[in-house]
Amino acid sequence: MIKDSKIYIVLSCLALLFFLNPYLKVDEDILLKSGYKGTDGMNQNTLLLKIMGMKKVGTAFIWIDQILSVGEGGDPEIVIKKIKNNSDKISYLDPYFITNYNFSGSILGLIKIYKRFDLATEIYEKGIEYNPDNSILKNYFAGMMAASKNNMDGLLINFEKVVNETRDDLLTNMVAYLYERRYKKQGNRKDLEKAFKYWGILLNSKDEKYKEIGIRKIKKYMEKN
Numbered sequence: 001m002i003k004d005s006k007i008y009i010v011l012s013c014l015a016l017l018f019f020l021n022p023y024l025k026v027d028e029d030i031l032l033k034s035g036y037k038g039t040d041g042m043n044q045n046t047l048l049l050k051i052m053g054m055k056k057v058g059t060a061f062i063w064i065d066q067i068l069s070v071g072e073g074g075d076p077e078i079v080i081k082k083i084k085n086n087s088d089k090i091s092y093l094d095p096y097f098i099t100n101y102n103f104s105g106s107i108l109g110l111i112k113i114y115k116r117f118d119l120a121t122e123i124y125e126k127g128i129e130y131n132p133d134n135s136i137l138k139n140y141f142a143g144m145m146a147a148s149k150n151n152m153d154g155l156l157i158n159f160e161k162v163v164n165e166t167r168d169d170l171l172t173n174m175v176a177y178l179y180e181r182r183y184k185k186q187g188n189r190k191d192l193e194k195a196f197k198y199w200g201i202l203l204n205s206k207d208e209k210y211k212e213i214g215i216r217k218i219k220k221y222m223e224k225n
Contacts, residue, residue, distance in 0.1 A: 059093045062086050066104065076113050083108055084119050091126055101127030102140045106171075109144040117148045136162050152178065163198065169210040172198050176217070192221065 066086040069079060087104035090097060101123055109120030124141040131137055139158040146154030156178060163172045176198035183191035195217070202214030 059090055059097060062089050062093070063097075063100070066090070066100075070107055080108065080114055080116055080119065083114075084116075084123070087123050088126075091123075091130075095126075095130035098127065098131060098134055098137055101131075101137055106140060106144060110147055110174075117144070120144060136166055139165075152182070163201070169202060169205045169207055172201050173210055173213060176202070180217070196221070 063086075066083065069082045069086065073079060083104055087100055090100045090104075094100075105120040105123040105127070108114050108116045108123070121141075124137070124144070127137050128134075128141065139161045143155045143158035143162070146152075146158060156175065159171055159175050162168060163175055176195045179191045179195035179198070182188070183195060199214040199217045202210045203218075205211045205214070
């Protein structure tokens with residue numbers, strides 16, 4: 001069983017590298033133009049361009065470990081430390097991997113059992129330092145900061161910008177849930193219409209879990225009317 005699990009992780013890692021290839025190509029172009037200079041993982045000059053392939057593999061393996069750490073759970077304090085450490089390692093190897101900052105930061109900032117806004121802020125600030133023009137990263141960060149202040153309107157405004165710009169089923173489901181919850185509390189039909197909009201997006205998800213949520217929620221409210 002353990003052997004099969006390791007094989008699965010390796011195959012998943014290779015699949016992730018294939019998926020990331022177009023994005024990593026953009027990263028390489030940026031590194032080449034800048035001479036691969038800077039701070040943290042970028043202070044080793046152009047020599048490391050020769051082993052970019054090794055850095056990509058390292059990034060992919062740490063990323064797989066990051067996902068497994070979140071999925072498996074465990075002692076919150078241990079998981080928190082591991083998420084932050086993995087995120088820092090990934091940022092060192094590939095400072096332009098946006099998903100690292102968004103995923104790691106939102107997990108630490110928005111999941112109730114963690115709620116480490118301080119660490120999440122460090123992750124987002126590092127991401128923005130290397131990717132100052134990325135609007136999705138900034139909106140994720142702004143949404144998380146709004147959540148830290150219980151500013152639901154600010155959270156929804158920024159997270160809607162993210163899901164309207166990119167495919168993020170997890171965040172789309174969260175936005176739909178928040179609109180549904182507000183509808184149940186306040187009874188405003190516009191909130192329910194918003195929830196329907198994002199459940200409708202989930203109907204086209206490649207993940208059966210999210211597709212099922214969209215179908216179930218829409219069916220539930222259609223049957224009531």
